[in-house]
Amino acid sequence: MTEKEYNDCVTLYADNVYRFILKNLRLEDDARDVVQTAFEKLWKNRQEVDAAKSKSYLFTIAYHQMIDHLRKVRRIQLREEFREEARVSDKPVHNLKKVLEEALSRLNETQRSLVLLKDYEGYSYAEIGQITGLNESQVKVYLHRARIQLKNYLVRLENLI
Amino acid sequence: MITRDNYEEFFLLYVDNELSATDRQLVERFVADNPDLGEEWETLLQCRLEPGQFIFPGKEELIKEEEDPWTEKLFEPDLSIVFPDKESLYRKEKHRRVILYPWWRVAAAAIVLIAAGGYFFLPGKKDTRAVTPATTATLYPTENTEKKKPEEKLEEKENKPVPVMIKKKTDPALARTVAKERTPEIRIIEPTVLPQPITRPEERSIAAANPGEIARPLITPEEEISKENSSFATQALLNNATTANDDNNYGAEPASQKKNKLRGLFRRASRVFEKTADRDDDGQRKVLIGTFQFALK
Numbered sequence: 001m002t003e004k005e006y007n008d009c010v011t012l013y014a015d016n017v018y019r020f021i022l023k024n025l026r027l028e029d030d031a032r033d034v035v036q037t038a039f040e041k042l043w044k045n046r047q048e049v050d051a052a053k054s055k056s057y058l059f060t061i062a063y064h065q066m067i068d069h070l071r072k073v074r075r076i077q078l079r080e081e082f083r084e085e086a087r088v089s090d091k092p093v094h095n096l097k098k099v100l101e102e103a104l105s106r107l108n109e110t111q112r113s114l115v116l117l118k119d120y121e122g123y124s125y126a127e128i129g130q131i132t133g134l135n136e137s138q139v140k141v142y143l144h145r146a147r148i149q150l151k152n153y154l155v156r157l158e159n160l161i
Numbered sequence: 162m163i164t165r166d167n168y169e170e171f172f173l174l175y176v177d178n179e180l181s182a183t184d185r186q187l188v189e190r191f192v193a194d195n196p197d198l199g200e201e202w203e204t205l206l207q208c209r210l211e212p213g214q215f216i217f218p219g220k221e222e223l224i225k226e227e228e229d230p231w232t233e234k235l236f237e238p239d240l241s242i243v244f245p246d247k248e249s250l251y252r253k254e255k256h257r258r259v260i261l262y263p264w265w266r267v268a269a270a271a272i273v274l275i276a277a278g279g280y281f282f283l284p285g286k287k288d289t290r291a292v293t294p295a296t297t298a299t300l301y302p303t304e305n306t307e308k309k310k311p312e313e314k315l316e317e318k319e320n321k322p323v324p325v326m327i328k329k330k331t332d333p334a335l336a337r338t339v340a341k342e343r344t345p346e347i348r349i350i351e352p353t354v355l356p357q358p359i360t361r362p363e364e365r366s367i368a369a370a371n372p373g374e375i376a377r378p379l380i381t382p383e384e385e386i387s388k389e390n391s392s393f394a395t396q397a398l399l400n401n402a403t404t405a406n407d408d409n410n411y412g413a414e415p416a417s418q419k420k421n422k423l424r425g426l427f428r429r430a431s432r433v434f435e436k437t438a439d440r441d442d443d444g445q446r447k448v449l450i451g452t453f454q455f456a457l458k
Contacts, residue, residue, distance in 0.1 A: 003227045010223045019215035032219055039223045100210060118177055119210035125179065144173045150208040151201075 001046040001054060009054045010039060016055075017062045020116050024066055024109065034069055038062040059121070060131045063113060070109060096154075103153035111146035114139060163191040168198060176205050 001009075017038060022031040038061040042049065049057050104112055110132065117128045125139045132139070163171050168191060174180045175188045192202050244250075446457040 003225060007224050010220060014217040014220045014223060015215050018217035019212065022215065028218075032217075035217060036219065036223065043225055096207060097211070097213075100208070103208075104210065115210060120212040122178070125177075140179075143177060144170070147173055147176060147205065147208050151204050154204055154207060 001042075001049045001051050003046075005051040005054065006043055006046050009042065009051075009058060013055050013058055014039070016121060017058055020059065020113075020120060021062055021066050023104070023116050023120075024112055025070070026105070030069060030073065034062060034065045037065050041065075056123075056127060056131060059117070063131055064133075067109070099154065099157055100150065103150045106153065107146050107149060110134075111142055111149070114143045115146050115150070118143060163187055165195065165198075168195075172202060172205050176209055 014035065018031060018035045021034045022028060025031050025034070038058055041061050042054070042058055104115065107115065113132060114128055117123045117131060123131070125136045125143070128134070128139045128143075129136045134142070168188075171180070171184070171188050171191070175185060180188065192199060
């Protein structure tokens with residue numbers, strides 16, 4: 001990967017990686033740090049990275065960086081926020097987008113990442129498996145479970161309404 | 162084949178966009194054929210997330226420029242920084258001490274001993290040191306002096322006188338004896354009687370061929386004394402003078418050099434006898450030779 005290809009990678013994929021990380025961490029500063037670290041690693045290893053695979057390489061670095069960050073910085077306060085949001089979500093929400101975000105936050109990290117990588121980035125099961133370190137069957141199963149969970153959340157919310 | 166038992170998986174694969182176009186059409190046809198599954202179908206379609214508009218705020222910070230090591234500006238040297246204790250850093254190289262191997266030491270000592278022995282014990286060297294000034298003044302080149310340059314040797318010969326060793330005896334007994342007889346007049350030959358300086362080796366060799374013509378005690382024929390008329394001491398004195406003359410002329414020759422010691426010894430002995438030898442003048446039929454007195458028959 002050349003300097004130009006790296007900078008093109010920044011232009012094309014920085015927003016995508018940031019969106020993926022921000023949807024997982026829900027904290028902008030933490031998401032920003034993870035993205036910067038991911039691009040630093042890409043720059044250091046640019047000689048070994050093929051430009052055609054730079055996007056998946058970048059997402060792979062960002063995903064594992066995010067997992068490490070969550071394991072290190074996981075706080076009780078964050079869990080309390082989830083609970084508060086869960087209580088808030090009980091209120092009638094007419095905006096489908098916000099309802100889906102709330103439903104997404106209820107998924108575990110792996111399911112959420114799989115849904116984001118599938119819906120936001122359009123990766124295939126095989127590509128998601130390479131990024132997350134899972135095999136294709138696991139990705140398919142975990143992703144289907146996440147979809148059904150989201151559907152059930154929406155159905156339950158509609159019933160409340 | 163989509164049935165009411167496996168339609169959920171087909172619906173999920175359809176939402177995940179993992180079906181081919183043909184399968185997608187099969188799913189759409191199945192949903193159309195089963196309107197009671199339409200609500201569930203619509204709910205799954207709503208579960209797909211729409212990628213919103215997200216902009217990374219620090220994108221400019223991620224832009225990189227490769228540093229060219231050849232065009233990179235180097236640090237400017239700060240010449241104001243000076244090491245304060247520079248004197249302590251100066252060093253003087255120690256002289257190397259040559260340590261020879263043991264066999265080298267032995268070899269060096271042997272060479273010195275051989276050289277010293279050769280200098281002191283070689284016959285040529287020794288004889289050269291023993292030559293008297295009168296001998297070195299001879300015109301004929303010796304074995305050792307030939308090592309010098311011919312011009313230098315000739316200059317030395319020209320400048321130095323060549324005395325002929327004929328001593329005047331002051332002994333009263335001898336004087337008395339000589340006064341009675343006609344003793345030969347012995348003169349010391351001055352250097353002025355020497356031939357002209359020889360400047361070339363050829364001439365020198367010619368001169369060497371006739372040494373008697375160059376330096377010889379000048380005793381005129383009328384001064385020559387017959388053996389019958391001379392006393393014993395006088396003849397010894399003449400012989401001595403002749404011998405001394407010969408020594409002066411040929412003393413530098415290698416053959417005579419070897420005899421110098423013995424000849425000197427004999428000369429001393431003869432002097433002893435000369436001093437004390439006396440003829441039987443008083444009719445006592447006795448002759449005194451040295452400390453010995455012999456009776457004559």
